[in-house]
Amino acid sequence: MTKLAGKTALITGSGRGIGRALALKLASEGARVVINDLDADPANEVVEIIRKAGGEAVACVGSVTAVDFAERFVKTAVDNYKGIDIIVNNAGYTWDNVVQKMTDEQWYAIIDCHLTAPFRILRAAYPVISAAAKAEAAAGKEVFRKVVNVSSAAASGNAGQANYSSAKAGIIGLTKTMSKEWGRLKVNVNCVAFGHIETRLTEALAGEASKTVDVEGRKIKVGIQQSFIDAMRAMTPLGRPGTAEEAAGSLYLFCSPESDYISGQVIVCGGGFGNV
Numbered sequence: 188m189t190k191l192a193g194k195t196a197l198i199t200g201s202g203r204g205i206g207r208a209l210a211l212k213l214a215s216e217g218a219r220v221v222i223n224d225l226d227a228d229p230a231n232e233v234v235e236i237i238r239k240a241g242g243e244a245v246a247c248v249g250s251v252t253a254v255d256f257a258e259r260f261v262k263t264a265v266d267n268y269k270g271i272d273i274i275v276n277n278a279g280y281t282w283d284n285v286v287q288k289m290t291d292e293q294w295y296a297i298i299d300c301h302l303t304a305p306f307r308i309l310r311a312a313y314p315v316i317s318a319a320a321k322a323e324a325a326a327g328k329e330v331f332r333k334v335v336n337v338s339s340a341a342a343s344g345n346a347g348q349a350n351y352s353s354a355k356a357g358i359i360g361l362t363k364t365m366s367k368e369w370g371r372l373k374v375n376v377n378c379v380a381f382g383h384i385e386t387r388l389t390e391a392l393a394g395e396a397s398k399t400v401d402v403e404g405r406k407i408k409v410g411i412q413q414s415f416i417d418a419m420r421a422m423t424p425l426g427r428p429g430t431a432e433e434a435a436g437s438l439y440l441f442c443s444p445e446s447d448y449i450s451g452q453v454i455v456c457g458g459g460f461g462n463v
């Protein structure tokens with residue numbers, strides 16, 4: 188018996204890293220998954236893996252920051268699977284600089300991706316979730332739906348990340364507010380803040396050979412300095428970075444029925460590091 192049979196999950200940024208690992212986990216538990224990523228190839232690859240394993244998945248490619256994205260994402264779920272049960276706001280990247288060198292463009296790009304996009308997605312999902320919750324209440328049924336937002340240990344402050352840490356602190360406020368607004372709809376709204384997880388986002392920068400996020404016509408280098416990777420490892424009580432699968436496991440807790448009576452909470456998945 189799979190735990191999430193019949194549920195539809197929408198996961199942003201699920202072509203790679205933590206989102207990808209979560210998509211595979213949710214699909215293995217029977218969920219139908221709407222895969223989003225900026226990049227078509229990794230998104231389609233995840234869809235293929237899920238389908239080959241006998242699951243159901245569909246891609247909705249594009250930047251979460253596009254003004255029409257939220258409606259398109261919700262429509263993809265409704266057109267293909269008739270509803271929404273789980274939304275995970277995970278897509279993201281970093282574009283760092285100290286505050287005196289940070290441009291407005293840099294500030295808004297990161298706020299838009301990590302905070303405005305989740306807000307728009309939840310707003311667009313409201314009519315679908317509300318109609319389903321009302322019909323279930325009228326039938327005397329209590330069905331829990333799940334929103335999981337992704338924050339970071341950086342939410343409590345990280346030099347060079349004024350934009351990212353502000354967005355990741357903001358998503359905690361959005362989580363707590365939505366848990367209050369949507370409790371009557373039986374939606375659990377929670378948040379996971381990650382410490383150091385080994386993904387493309389936290390690979391060592393490799394100068395000109397660094398990987399890039401190609402978003403809104405810009406190419407932003409992703410990765411962090413090796414000295415920061417070493418410092419993070421030293422500060423992590425469990426002694427190593429987490430894997431994408433371990434990180435996905437913490438998101439999965441909030442997607443599963445075991446969290447039906449938990450809402451408005453933030454947990455830190457950081458091997459003992461991080462305190463938001």
Ligand SMILES: NC(=O)c1ccc[n+]([C@@H]2O[C@H](COP(=O)([O-])OP(=O)(O)OC[C@H]3O[C@@H](n4cnc5c(N)ncnc54)[C@H](O)[C@@H]3O)[C@@H](O)[C@H]2O)c1
Nearest residue numbers: 200203204205225250251277278279339381384386387388
């Ligand atoms: N890795 C860590 O140590 C760490 C720590 C704290 C928080 N996080 C957060 O975890 C989330 C997942 O990151 P990850 O570590 O798996 O990184 P990742 O780079 O491996 O995966 C992120 C995915 O999101 C996609 N993406 C980026 N911007 C997008 C956009 N505008 N629209 C659609 N897709 C977009 C990327 O293409 C990529 O496939 C992010 O929100 C990140 O801020 C990660």
